[in-house]
Amino acid sequence: MNTPVNILAIVGSYRKGGIIERAVDAILASAQEKGAVTRKISLLDKHLEFCTNCRSCTQVAGENYGECILDDDMGALLQEIEWADTLVLASPMNAGTVTALMKRFIERLVCTAYWPWGAPAPKARRPGKSKRALLMASSAAPGILARLTGDVTKRLKFAATMLGAETVGTLFVGLAAQQKHQELNKRTINKAHKLGQKLAAGK
Numbered sequence: 001m002n003t004p005v006n007i008l009a010i011v012g013s014y015r016k017g018g019i020i021e022r023a024v025d026a027i028l029a030s031a032q033e034k035g036a037v038t039r040k041i042s043l044l045d046k047h048l049e050f051c052t053n054c055r056s057c058t059q060v061a062g063e064n065y066g067e068c069i070l071d072d073d074m075g076a077l078l079q080e081i082e083w084a085d086t087l088v089l090a091s092p093m094n095a096g097t098v099t100a101l102m103k104r105f106i107e108r109l110v111c112t113a114y115w116p117w118g119a120p121a122p123k124a125r126r127p128g129k130s131k132r133a134l135l136m137a138s139s140a141a142p143g144i145l146a147r148l149t150g151d152v153t154k155r156l157k158f159a160a161t162m163l164g165a166e167t168v169g170t171l172f173v174g175l176a177a178q179q180k181h182q183e184l185n186k187r188t189i190n191k192a193h194k195l196g197q198k199l200a201a202g203k
């Protein structure tokens with residue numbers, strides 16, 4: 001029997017049960033049906049401080065993520081990420097980009113880089129793509145327009161790269177705010193189903 005794929009979803013919505021979370025749930029349910037082990041983290045539930053830009057976590061070279069001076073849930077979150085073979089990174093598009101909740105998490109990923117004083121730019125500590133990532137976004141605008149005018153997938157891809165994950169797909173849920181409780185349309189449900197199967201197969 002094949003070893004099951006461990007899938008971790010990290011959701012940056014301000015709403016529990018919002019459209020992006022329901023799209024994530026659809027993917028995870030489909031992946032579970034195919035034998036994957038899944039976990040989901042809502043960043044809303046985590047105590048994450050803002051990065052203070054002290055850069056102490058970036059000074060020591062090596063594969064190990066640098067130690068942060070802040071005492072919050074980020075360390076435990078990175079442990080969960082270590083567990084995963086595949087990451088699902090999901091955020092609504094607000095003001096053209098990821099939510100502030102997701103951005104705060106992404107900024108804290110600076111510990112995944114070696115960036116000593118004097119170096120012009122950070123270098124990922126684990127540049128090899130040992131994981132896979134699926135990027136998900138939702139927007140009030142039609143998906144195609146939101147992709148052109150915003151940078152959500154670019155920001156999520158950056159996070160995936162810092163975590164050593166190769167992006168294997170994206171799901172953009174457009175027209176996501178037509179009603180207070182927007183239902184997922186059939187096309188999105190079908191796409192989520194297929195993506196879940198693909199992730200469970202380790203593809």
Ligand SMILES: Cc1cc2nc3c(=O)[nH]c(=O)nc-3n(C[C@H](O)[C@H](O)[C@H](O)COP(=O)(O)O)c2cc1C
Nearest residue numbers: 013018019020092093094095096138139140141177
């Ligand atoms: C403050 C704010 C800013 C937003 N900015 C955008 C935007 O720039 N473009 C867009 O298409 N939708 C925008 N939206 C709509 C959200 O993307 C949409 O409501 C969200 O994807 C729904 O996700 P949720 O159900 O998980 O909350 C914005 C919504 C809010 C509240």
